Amino acid sequence: MEIYNYSELDNSVLGKPINLDKGSRGDVYRYGDIAIKKYRSVSYDCDNIQLDMFENLRKIQLPAFVELIDCTTEVVEDERETYDIYGRPNKREVVSAYSSRFYETSDEFMIDKPMDYTLNSLYEFKKLVEELNKKDIVIADSHGENLIVADNNIVIIDPDLYRKHKNPDKINQKRVKEYLRELWLDEYDREFETEYVIKNLFKGSIDETIDRIKSSNESTPRKLLARELKR
Ligand SMILES: Nc1ncnc2c1ncn2[C@@H]1O[C@H](COP(=O)(O)OP(=O)(O)O)[C@@H](O)[C@H]1O
Ligand SMILES: [Mg+2]
Numbered sequence: 001m002e003i004y005n006y007s008e009l010d011n012s013v014l015g016k017p018i019n020l021d022k023g024s025r026g027d028v029y030r031y032g033d034i035a036i037k038k039y040r041s042v043s044y045d046c047d048n049i050q051l052d053m054f055e056n057l058r059k060i061q062l063p064a065f066v067e068l069i070d071c072t073t074e075v076v077e078d079e080r081e082t083y084d085i086y087g088r089p090n091k092r093e094v095v096s097a098y099s100s101r102f103y104e105t106s107d108e109f110m111i112d113k114p115m116d117y118t119l120n121s122l123y124e125f126k127k128l129v130e131e132l133n134k135k136d137i138v139i140a141d142s143h144g145e146n147l148i149v150a151d152n153n154i155v156i157i158d159p160d161l162y163r164k165h166k167n168p169d170k171i172n173q174k175r176v177k178e179y180l181r182e183l184w185l186d187e188y189d190r191e192f193e194t195e196y197v198i199k200n201l202f203k204g205s206i207d208e209t210i211d212r213i214k215s216s217n218e219s220t221p222r223k224l225l226a227r228e229l230k231r
Pocket of ligand 1: 019024026028035101103104148158160
């Protein structure tokens, strides 16, 4: 399964992490067309992405979701010295690094792009939610910084905290909208009033949100927010 042992790639090859100013579980490097995330800690009970979750998510080939390529694992023993029923030390295979497609970030804020960019991103989010629902996976960690504003639509990255869930539809719809709410707030301002306006725009299902944005007839999200804030 492993094309390359990314965790052994030397820093003289990888250079400096690209997420230097972002607190996180790992260091992310650009390596040509791919991004490599090396986790800082690899232990029995760390919350790095789990191998079966990685394999599951790797099958998703949708524009809205990061294209996962490959991962490297390490087998680690439980440091609390617990044992299985045969008296052997408990072990786990833990993901120590993974690679994904590297996405170039657009120079322009999402809120300044034509409204079709937002609408297209929401359509793609809908497809992603359907796919995750089928796999009984629930989205977590819906921060604006786990998005890449790519050329045609928004791409969700960082699925570290995604989990199995029996009935994830409602939560997933809520979470994908949260990603956008967070991004718009980051890009516009973090004022209380903006938060209120954005919350109202994104309430209900993804479809309701799409309808609301469409019927606003504004050319960009920034203009829509400015108009709503003036009311
Ligand atoms: N596939 C990718 N393409 C482009 N940039 C990426 C990619 N993966 C991560 N990054 C950059 O690295 C940062 C941290 O990555 P992320 O997976 O969110 O890890 P963490 O939140 O654990 O630090 C992201 O916010 C983004 O700027
Ligand atoms: Mg992140």
